[in-house]
Amino acid sequence: MFxxxxxxxxxxxxxxxxxxxxxxxxxxxxxSFYNLMLDWLIIVSAxxxxxxxxxxxxxxxxxIKRKVEGWQYSIIVLVSLFVTALLGVFGGAFMPTTLWMxxxxxxxxxxxxxxxxxxxxxxxxxxSTIFSLLAFYMASxxxxxxxxxxxxxxxxxxxxxxxxxxxxxxxxxxxxxxPDVVEWILKYPNMAAQRGILIGVQLGIIATSIKIILGIERxxxxxxx
Amino acid sequence: xxxINFISNLDKRWIYLILALCIIIPFLFPVGFPMKTTPPxxxxxxxxEDSIPExxxxxIGADYDPSTMAELHPMAKVIAAHxxxxxxxVLFVTLYPQGAGMAQDAIDNVLKEWNKSNPENQKQLGKDIxxxxxxxxxxxxxxxxxxxxTQTFNEDGYxxxxxxxxxMKGIKNYNDINLMxxxxxxxxxxxxxxxxxxxxxxxxxxxxxxxxxAEYYSYLQSKQAIGMLxxxxxxxEYEHLLDKKNVYGGRKDASIGMDAQSSAHIFFIILIxxxxxxxxxxxxxxxx
Numbered sequence: 001m002f003x004x005x006x007x008x009x010x011x012x013x014x015x016x017x018x019x020x021x022x023x024x025x026x027x028x029x030x031x032s033f034y035n036l037m038l039d040w041l042i043i044v045s046a047x048x049x050x051x052x053x054x055x056x057x058x059x060x061x062x063x064i065k066r067k068v069e070g071w072q073y074s075i076i077v078l079v080s081l082f083v084t085a086l087l088g089v090f091g092g093a094f095m096p097t098t099l100w101m102x103x104x105x106x107x108x109x110x111x112x113x114x115x116x117x118x119x120x121x122x123x124x125x126x127x128s129t130i131f132s133l134l135a136f137y138m139a140s141x142x143x144x145x146x147x148x149x150x151x152x153x154x155x156x157x158x159x160x161x162x163x164x165x166x167x168x169x170x171x172x173x174x175x176x177x178x179p180d181v182v183e184w185i186l187k188y189p190n191m192a193a194q195r196g197i198l199i200g201v202q203l204g205i206i207a208t209s210i211k212i213i214l215g216i217e218r219x220x221x222x223x224x225x
Numbered sequence: 226x227x228x229i230n231f232i233s234n235l236d237k238r239w240i241y242l243i244l245a246l247c248i249i250i251p252f253l254f255p256v257g258f259p260m261k262t263t264p265p266x267x268x269x270x271x272x273x274e275d276s277i278p279e280x281x282x283x284x285i286g287a288d289y290d291p292s293t294m295a296e297l298h299p300m301a302k303v304i305a306a307h308x309x310x311x312x313x314x315v316l317f318v319t320l321y322p323q324g325a326g327m328a329q330d331a332i333d334n335v336l337k338e339w340n341k342s343n344p345e346n347q348k349q350l351g352k353d354i355x356x357x358x359x360x361x362x363x364x365x366x367x368x369x370x371x372x373x374x375t376q377t378f379n380e381d382g383y384x385x386x387x388x389x390x391x392x393m394k395g396i397k398n399y400n401d402i403n404l405m406x407x408x409x410x411x412x413x414x415x416x417x418x419x420x421x422x423x424x425x426x427x428x429x430x431x432x433x434x435x436x437x438x439a440e441y442y443s444y445l446q447s448k449q450a451i452g453m454l455x456x457x458x459x460x461x462e463y464e465h466l467l468d469k470k471n472v473y474g475g476r477k478d479a480s481i482g483m484d485a486q487s488s489a490h491i492f493f494i495i496l497i498x499x500x501x502x503x504x505x506x507x508x509x510x511x512x513x
Contacts (some may be wrong), residue, residue, distance in 0.1 A: 035372055041365035042377075091468060094356075094383050096327050119326040124291040131292035135489065139244045140237045143496040147504050157501075161494055167435060167458050169258035170487035179261050191442040223437065 009215045016213035055083065087114040159185060226508075232503040247492045251484035258487065265479040266462040268452035271428040272404060273307050274282060281403040282396060283308040284316045285459055286417060287331065287356075288409035290323035295436050297408045297419040299460040301331040301477035303467055308341055309348050310472040314392050314404070317356040317382075320413055323412050325359045325382055332356060340473035352391045356382035364416050371399050371425035404451075406492065409420055410434035414441065434460065457482050 019037060021031045060074035067154040091100045091114040096211045100114075112120070166182030167172035211217035255375040262270075273283065285304060290296045301317075308315045317328035340347050348354060357378045360366050369377040373394060375387045387393045387407055395401060405427050407417045414431055428451060431441050435456025444450045454460055460479035467473060 009418055019479060035369070038365050038369040039373070042360060042362035042369065045362035045365060072337035092384075093325070097284060105393075116326065116329065120330065120413040122328075123323075124294070132295075136241045136246075139240050139496060141502045142493050143235075143237075143240060146497050146500065148501055156498065161497065164490050164493060167456065168487040168490045169260045170491060171463075172261055173258045176261075179263060183263060186439055186442050187446070189448060189499060190439050194440055 005218075005221065007216070008221055013215060020213075052099070053081070062106055084115065084118060086119060091115055226506075229503050229506045232499050233507065235495065241430070244492060245487060247488040248485045249486050251483070255481065256484050257480075259466060260458070260483070262462045262466060263459070264480035265453040265455070267457050268344070269304075270307070270406075270452075270463060270466045272430070272451055273304070273311060277308075277310070277311065277313055277403040278336060279312045279446040280314065281283065282314045282316060283406040284318060284355075284402045285328075286405065286407035286409065286413075287317050287319045287324040287328035287398055288321050288407065288411070288413045289325050289327060290321060291327070294327060295482065296434045296457045296460065296479075297409060297410060297432060298331060299457070299482075300406075300454050300474060300476075302335050302407050302478070303353065303460060303463045303471055304432070305331060306339060306469075306473040306475060307337045307428075307463075307467050308468070309335065309353060310470060315354040316345075316392065316396075316402075317354075318370075319356075320363045320416070322359055322474065325356065328356045333359075335475065339473060342474035343472065350383070351381070355385075355390060355392050357387075358382050364420055367416055367420040371421060388490055399425040402427060404430060405492070406432055406454075408432040409436055418444055418449055419423060422481070430454075435459075461462055496511065511512070 015037070018033070022034050030109060040179045057078065057106070060077050063071050063074040064078075077179065093115055094111055094113060096111055096113050101109070146157060146160075148157050162178070163182050163185060167176040173176045208217060246316050271456045277283070283304070285301055305315050305317075317332060319325050319328055333351065336348055336350060357374070359382065360378055361488055362369075364444065366377060373395065378387055381387060381390060399405075401422060405417065407414050407429060410433060412435075414433060416508065417427075417429060418431075423428045429449065430452045431444070431450045432454040433441065433456075435458065436451065438455030438459070441450065441453055454463055457479050461483045462475075464477045468477070493502055
């Protein structure tokens with residue numbers, strides 16, 4: 001109980017309060033403490049990748065073991081994960097490693113590494129293609145769902161139409177003043193609404209942070225109630 | 226009524242096909258509509274053009290991946306090319322593992338095109354431009370850079386010690402960076418605005434996807450960001466501005482894509498109008 005609950009709560013409270021105080025203390029010792037904390041944050045962040053890899057491997061390994069629907073795709077995920085990692089570790093990220101150049105004497109330091117090759121010619125086209133499918137779904141959704149059912153919906157529809165048209169040169173070709181109208185919409189009504197949302201969100205973040213530091217908010221510890 | 230029924234029951238595969246044609250045909254037969262430069266784009270261009278002395282430093286945040294590269298990659302290339310044309314130093318930084326590949330590709334492209342167009346003023350990796358190594362930690366990295374950039378990364382993305390690189394000469398922290406342009410389609414823009422601009426006063430510009438651009442107008446108004454490139458159009462406007470200088474012969478990806486985007490947007494509006502006509506006619510008929 002102490003290690004799972006009390007200790008994390010104490011660590012959050014002590015370091016939360018210490019970092020707030022540090023911000024107002026312009027002493028070299030306070031600065032060193034701040035730098036040390038940043039180094040620790042970076043180190044801890046690096047370890048989160050290990051948890052991510054462990055979680056991905058476990059999830060897909062279980063799927064394969066239980067032969068759930070589509071388990072074959074999990075094999076592709078795991079093979080891709082390990083092959084990419086191996087290429088990065090032994091082949092180098094942007095410049096070929098000496099080991100790689102020893103194995104393949106024709107490889108020069110300026111060559112595209114195997115990792116970069118998979119990135120440029122496999123990941124880049126695949127990810128771009130998946131994302132571009134969104135345009136087709138949006139077109140279909142615009143046709144089927146974007147209806148002027150009420151005053152609010154009509155207002156949104158007309159504004160969206162003006163902004164959509166004004167953000168492309170063809171809109172400017174149709175009416176020269178359209179980009180200015182769009183700029184006005186974004187700069188005034190849009191900005192006013194965005195700022196309101198932003199203030200609300202930031203107040204929420206401050207409140208949650210204080211609750212975490214004081215140990216009132218404990219959901220981040222996990223484990224249900 | 227026949228037409229209305231046809232519209233109401235239109236198979237979505239026809240919509241997909243027409244949209245695909247709307248995007249493909251303009252690439253084969255470009256029109257090249259003229260474009261007005263919007264003030265947020267012009268202010269970033271003007272700042273790089275007039276307010277940074279020779280040898281100054283532009284930091285470009287490549288916090289995007291291939292899913293948003295259509296809009297953000299042209300921005301990275303054109304801003305880097307513009308900075309090089311003014312003999313400024315360019316540093317790429319990324320808080321996303323995938324951004325490193327994007328930045329690397331942008332650097333390769335810009336250097337290749339620049340050196341091809343300017344044989345008398347060759348630019349070199351490590352001397353004029355580089356990519357800082359990827360370090361995990363997002364906000365911690367942004368804060369640590371405000372204290373000491375070399376200590377944060379130690380090496381560039383190519384494995385060279387930062388302390389030995391000419392491009393890093395005289396650069397300790399944000400005080401030595403003249404402008405940072407953050408390119409992202411996610412909330413990581415806010416991380417830079419809150420921590421780098423808010424805490425350390427780093428001068429910033431934003432490059433983001435068209436869909437996210439609306440979120441950042443409050444930061445333009447408060448002058449936390451000096452300007453913004455919104456979506457493909459923002460990148461195309463910047464390409465047009467740089468084109469007037471006639472110093473860079475690189476491919477104008479954003480300008481090439483603008484015709485396709487124009488026709489796709491028009492198609493979207495036609496679809497919305499047709500959908501609404503069908504909706505109202507049917508509603509009226511049902512009312513009778």
